[in-house]
Amino acid sequence: xxxxxxxxxxxxxxxxxxxxxxxxxxxxxxxxxxxxxxxxxxxxxxxxxxxxxxxxxxxxxxxxxxxxxxxxxxxxxxxxxxxxxxxxxxxxxxxxxxxxxxxxxxxxxxxxxxxxxxxxxxxxxxxxxxxxxxxxxxxxxxxxxxxxxxxxxxxxxxxxxxxxxxxxxxxxxxxxxxxxxxxxxxxxxxxxxxxxxxxxxxxxxxxxxxxxxxxxxxxxxxxxxxxxxxxxxxxxxxxxxxxxxxxxxxxxxxxxxxxxxxxxxxxxxxxxxxxxxxxxxxxxxxxxxxxxxxxxxxxxxxxxxxxxxxxxxxxxxxxxxxxxxxxxxxxxxxx
Amino acid sequence: xxxxxxxxxxxxxxxxxxxxxxxxxxxxxxxxxxxxxxxxxxxxxxxxxxxxxxxxxxxxxxxxxxxxxxxxxxxxxxxxxxxxxxxxxxxxxxxxxxxxxxxxxxxxxxxxxxxxxxxxxxxxxxxxxxxxxxxxxxxxxxxxxxxxxxxxxxxxxxxxxxxxxxxxxxxxxxxxxxxxxxxxxxxxxxxxxxxxxxxxxxxxxxxxxxxxxxxxxxxxxxxxxxxxxxxxxxxxxxxxxxxxxxxxxxxxxxxxxxxxxxxxxxxxxxxxxxxxxxxxxxxxxxxxxxxxxxxxxxxxxxxxxxxxxxxxxxxxxxxxxxxxxxxxxxxxxxx
Numbered sequence: 001x002x003x004x005x006x007x008x009x010x011x012x013x014x015x016x017x018x019x020x021x022x023x024x025x026x027x028x029x030x031x032x033x034x035x036x037x038x039x040x041x042x043x044x045x046x047x048x049x050x051x052x053x054x055x056x057x058x059x060x061x062x063x064x065x066x067x068x069x070x071x072x073x074x075x076x077x078x079x080x081x082x083x084x085x086x087x088x089x090x091x092x093x094x095x096x097x098x099x100x101x102x103x104x105x106x107x108x109x110x111x112x113x114x115x116x117x118x119x120x121x122x123x124x125x126x127x128x129x130x131x132x133x134x135x136x137x138x139x140x141x142x143x144x145x146x147x148x149x150x151x152x153x154x155x156x157x158x159x160x161x162x163x164x165x166x167x168x169x170x171x172x173x174x175x176x177x178x179x180x181x182x183x184x185x186x187x188x189x190x191x192x193x194x195x196x197x198x199x200x201x202x203x204x205x206x207x208x209x210x211x212x213x214x215x216x217x218x219x220x221x222x223x224x225x226x227x228x229x230x231x232x233x234x235x236x237x238x239x240x241x242x243x244x245x246x247x248x249x250x251x252x253x254x255x256x257x258x259x260x261x262x263x264x265x266x267x268x269x270x271x272x273x274x275x276x277x278x279x280x281x282x283x284x285x286x287x288x289x290x291x292x293x294x295x296x297x298x299x300x301x302x303x304x305x306x307x308x309x310x311x312x313x314x315x316x317x318x319x320x321x322x323x324x325x326x327x328x329x330x331x332x333x334x335x
Numbered sequence: 336x337x338x339x340x341x342x343x344x345x346x347x348x349x350x351x352x353x354x355x356x357x358x359x360x361x362x363x364x365x366x367x368x369x370x371x372x373x374x375x376x377x378x379x380x381x382x383x384x385x386x387x388x389x390x391x392x393x394x395x396x397x398x399x400x401x402x403x404x405x406x407x408x409x410x411x412x413x414x415x416x417x418x419x420x421x422x423x424x425x426x427x428x429x430x431x432x433x434x435x436x437x438x439x440x441x442x443x444x445x446x447x448x449x450x451x452x453x454x455x456x457x458x459x460x461x462x463x464x465x466x467x468x469x470x471x472x473x474x475x476x477x478x479x480x481x482x483x484x485x486x487x488x489x490x491x492x493x494x495x496x497x498x499x500x501x502x503x504x505x506x507x508x509x510x511x512x513x514x515x516x517x518x519x520x521x522x523x524x525x526x527x528x529x530x531x532x533x534x535x536x537x538x539x540x541x542x543x544x545x546x547x548x549x550x551x552x553x554x555x556x557x558x559x560x561x562x563x564x565x566x567x568x569x570x571x572x573x574x575x576x577x578x579x580x581x582x583x584x585x586x587x588x589x590x591x592x593x594x595x596x597x598x599x600x601x602x603x604x605x606x607x608x609x610x611x612x613x614x615x616x617x618x619x620x621x622x623x624x625x626x627x628x629x630x631x632x633x634x635x636x637x638x639x640x641x642x643x644x645x646x647x648x649x650x651x652x653x654x655x656x657x658x659x660x661x662x663x664x665x666x667x668x669x670x
Contacts, residue, residue, distance in 0.1 A: 024494075024632065028494060028495075031496075032493075032494050035493070035494075035496075036493060036494075146632065146633035146634070146636065147636055148483065148487055148490075148491040148636070151490060151491055152483055152487070152491075155483075155486060155490055155654075155658065156483040156486055156487070156654055157654075158367075158370070158371060158654065158657045158658075159359075159363060159367050159371075159650075159653040159654065159656070159657045160363075160650050160653065160654075161366075161370075278614075279613075279614065279618065279620055280620075281616075281619065281623075281639045283614065284616065285614055285615075288616075295650075297359065297481065297646055297647065297649070297650035297653070298481035298640065298641070298647055298650045298651075299481070299640065299641050299647060300640060300641075301481065301482055301483070301638065301639070301640035302638070302639040302640065303636065303637070303638050303639075304616045304636070304637040304638075304639070305633065305634065305635060305636035305637065306633070306634050306635075306636075311632055312632065312633055312634060314632070315494075315495050315630075315632035315633045316633075318494045318495060318632070319490075319491055319493065319494065319495075321494070322493045322494045323490065323493075
């Protein structure tokens with residue numbers, strides 16, 4: 001067990017994920033210190049042009065007295081080790097997250113992202129800046145919520161590289177397809193149900209038309225499969241064209257229609273409705289996500305779990321924070 | 336990227352797993368060196384009272400000129416960093432593996448096990464000896480083949496400890512239960528089929544009566560869930576009592592009978608036939624394995640994959656070898 005040491009976290013974004021992370025750090029800091037010798041302190045929070053800092057760590061009650069100012073002013077006011085980017089994702093510009101990430105790396109912080117934007121729009125640039133700064137960039141929370149995806153690819157498949165990934169990476173569309181098969185309903189009915197239950201947004205375009213899943217394909221292709229692509233390189237088909245009849249025909253043949261995201265090392269990067277055998281690991285029900293890794297030695301390994309949710313996403317951020325804290329401490333080439 | 340450095344592996348056991356590992360190291364050493372700066376060399380192999388060594392690394396063709404002698408003589412003849420224990424498992428005495436592991440730790444080697452015995456019979460002793468020697472002990476291959484299990488619990492759940500594990504950890508019994516449901520056959524018929532296809536041994540006791548799954552429960556309980564138990568502490572019921580009628584009754588209610596291994600942080604440790612909803616992540620077919628982790632923040636995450644096979648098991652050994660090579664290099668408290 002190494003000596004306990006402080007790991008100071010600065011957070012941008014204080015929605016579901018940011019708040020859940022704050023609560024988790026407050027509740028679990030002692031247990032994490034005891035188990036890993038890492039004393040986590042949340043020393044800064046920025047939200048919508050305001051921020052609050054405390055070098056001793058911000059309790060939940062401290063997230064009230066917001067000052068006007070941006071995250072660069074915030075980072076100038078308090079020292080931190082890890083920057084967590086949890087503002088809302090913009091898949092076109094990646095802003096404001098990309099600017100935040102650049103600034104944090106410039107300030108010498110490691111970066112952990114819940115925001116998908118920077119990995120979708122500027123993955124290579126971010127990795128290069130991180131490498132030049134000798135800092136780590138992680139984004140476990142950007143794909144598959146708290147399912148181990150990027151960390152599994154990095155650690156477990158270190159000597160047997162993942163060759164191909166297929167995934168059910170959008171819980172909303174999977175919920176809709178599941179209900180269509182269960183209830184014999186059509187897409188509009190199932191969508192309304194998903195909206196009533198909070199599984200779908202009022203504007204479901206990103207989910208239904210496959211754009212959210214496509215963003216995750218970009219992340220997997222770039223982070224795991226050695227590609228260097230953007231959203232425009234993904235062949236995307238959503239589920240709008242999936243009829244009740246098609247779902248029933250699939251069912252009659254022992255299959256399900258699922259919105260499958262796929263990428264490999266040969267440039268494959270696509271999202272679309274696919275037939276999946278009933279009972280196969282990718283045939284997950286409801287809002288679950290699934291990720292299937294294919295490698296030469298291990299064959300196929302599938303991970304299933306909750307792909308969304310503030311607490312689950314924050315849990316994935318915590319995975320990265322602890323990994324960065326351990327790795328940056330241990331690595332001799334890391335200042 | 337750190338400087339390339341040699342990592343010398345000594346192997347005991349040269350059956351399916353040992354041979355697969357040898358082949359993998361021969362085929363992949365260059366790729367691993369390029370990706371991770373770790374130059375793997377297999378410098379010693381012991382099998383059945385004979386051994387062969389070569390400080391420059393043993394090619395596949397070198398595993399022919401065996402000398403008489405035991406692994407202690409072998410370890411005295413060539414320097415190595417990591418000892419891989421892949422002899423056949425004995426769940427009662429853990430020998431000869433336990434003696435090998437003690438000897439390897441005494442010689443200052445890290446230990447990677449495919450053999451379940453030492454983690455089942457003497458987990459605490461092995462961990463203590465490793466801690467005193469400042470060496471690492473890993474056994475990813477002992478549970479769930481190449482499915483990420485122990486490494487996921489250690490890395491991904493570092494800040495959100497696994498509270499409970501349920502698993503389908505014996506592929507043979509799962510194959511039999513799957514065939515009974517698919518074919519309406521009884522256990523004896525399905526068992527004969529499994530034996531013909533090579534999924535079951537001539538003596539299927541360890542699989543059918545739950546002892547193999549129980550050994551894995553012990554490993555999970557001790558390595559992940561903070562218990563300190565042995566085989567005698569596991570409540571074990573096998574699948575011999577599962578009738579065709581029971582399988583059909585379950586099916587009529589949308590359920591399957593599966594041999595489920597369970598353990599938690601409150602002392603639960605048992606194996607037995609359980610009802611699992613059709614289509615739920617634990618409802619895996621054929622010889623697949625599944626492991627479901629439950630934690631406070633992530634909820635339930637399930638991993639599915641091949642639980643057996645020489646190549647798959649050797650792949651899990653390789654995961655540990657690379658992890659040990661990275662961790663032992665990086666850890667300041669590790670000589």
